[in-house]
Amino acid sequence: MPMVSIRPWMPSTNGPDFERTVAQAGTRGWTPLSGDAALAPVDDVKAFRGWQAGEDLRNGSVRPRTWKVGVARQEAKRLRKVVDLGGDPLGDIEAAREKAADERKRSKTVNDLIDRFKEEHLPGLRPATRKFYGCAFTNHIAPAIGKKRVQDVERGDVEKLFKKLTGLGQRHQANQCIVITGVLFRYAVDWGWRTGENPARNIDKNHGSGRERYLLPAESRSLAKALEALEDRQAAAILKVLLLTGARVGETCQMRWEQLDFARAIWTKPASVTKQKRDHRLPLTAPVLEVLAKIKQEQSPKSEWVFPGRSKEGYRNDMRSAWAAALKAAEIQKLRMSPSPGETWTVGQSRPVR
Structure with a gap:
């Protein structure tokens, strides 16, 4: 053998x-x-x-x-x-x-980085945050640096995107893109896709002075009249609650009946919808309770949402067209449903300055 x-x-x-x-x-x-x-x-x-x-x-x-x-x-x-x-x-x-x-890790592009972030981390964020991140990825970050290798992105590339958005008057979006880009590259370092400093680190953001927008008594009456005449009655109710409570649009649209205590006139907003990420108890005035009581009387008891809608979550989330129609009828120019960062406004004496 x-x-x-x-x-x-x-x-x-x-x-x-x-x-x-x-x-x-x-x-x-x-x-x-x-x-x-x-x-x-x-x-x-x-x-x-x-x-x-x-x-x-x-x-x-x-x-x-x-x-x-x-x-x-x-x-x-x-x-x-x-x-x-x-x-x-x-x-x-x-x-x-x-x-x-x-070498395979070093060959990863920013688009690859965005895809992995979307798959692993985006689902854990709040719906509004997911939407905001998605818009930032699609409209700003990917077009600017998406094809560059993660390792090759420099501070100047991020600053260029920031200056472009700022020059277009999108100061808030510019700031948020810096934050989101920093988050992306922090994960890139953790995953071994990049060595060295985070290119979005220590970039000075836009610091605007606060802007105040007050509705004059005549404008307040015109807006109230426009809401009474608004054909979309559900939207009119949502806007009334917004104006009378000072709540944010998302908080109001996601209001559930279980959050309302009519006996104590309290609306308990859960941490999942508040910007501060903690429960917030808001006293409700008689006009707000009147609006909500009327909705409860007319609505099916099976609905968990105060303002049900066609969104996949089940609540209404399409308010822009109704708000634009109300402003047009009231002949009011450039007024947001909720104040943007650095902006405050009131409706007569009913809406607190924020």
């Missing part, structure tokens, strides 16, 4: 030798000479493929590759010399694999 002895590519040079064997049926293979009777012969083709790849031939997981016996002997001799001289063939292979893996 012809025999040949080789040493596999393993971290330790004390691994088992292999013996060339031929079974009675004529099948050829390689059997580990470890004295372990449980080790079955390994197929001839699989043995040399696994030996070349540095795999443990005893686990049966190697893939086939054809080697001629003479070539295998020569390669075994060469590797034995490398090991005897202090070389580490398996270590070299692992180092090459690690280098290739690092």
Whole structure:
């Protein structure tokens, strides 16, 4: 029976030798000479493929590759010399694999970074935040730096986007894009996609002075009259609650009956909808209670939402057209449903300055 002895590519040079064997049926293979009777012969083709790849031939997981016996002997001799001289063939292979893996990470683009963030982290954010992040990715960040490698993005690239948005008058969006870009690159560092400083770090943001918008008594009466005449009665009710409570649009649209205590005239806004991320109890005035009581009387008791709508969440969230119609009827120019950052406004004496 012809025999040949080789040493596999393993971290330790004390691994088992292999013996060339031929079974009675004529099948050829390689059997580990470890004295372990449980080790079955390994197929001839699989043995040399696994030996070349540095795999443990005893686990049966190697893939086939054809080697001629003479070539295998020569390669075994060469590797034995490398090991005897202090070389580490398996270590070299692992180092090459690690280098290739690092190169794959370094080749990731900002678009890849955005995609992974959307998949792993965006679902955990609030609906309004998810929408805002999505708009920032699609409209600003991806068009500006999406095709650049994560490792190649510099501070100047982020500053260029910031200055562009600021120049267009989108000061708040410019600030938020800096924040979101910083979040993205913080994850890039954690994932090993980037080394070095975060390119969005310490970029000075826009600091605008507060702007106040007051509705004059005549404007307040005109707006109230416009709401009474508004064809969309649900929208009119939502806008009345907004104006009378000072609540934000999202908080009002997501109002549930279980949050209202009519006996104590309290609306408990849960932390999931408030900007401060904590429960907020808001006293309700008689006019607000009157609006809500009328809705409750006319609405189906099965609805959990005070203002149900066609959104996938179940509440109404499309108020822009109704607000624009009310402002047009009241002949009022440029007034937001809720104050933007740095802006406050009141409706007569009913809406507190925020």
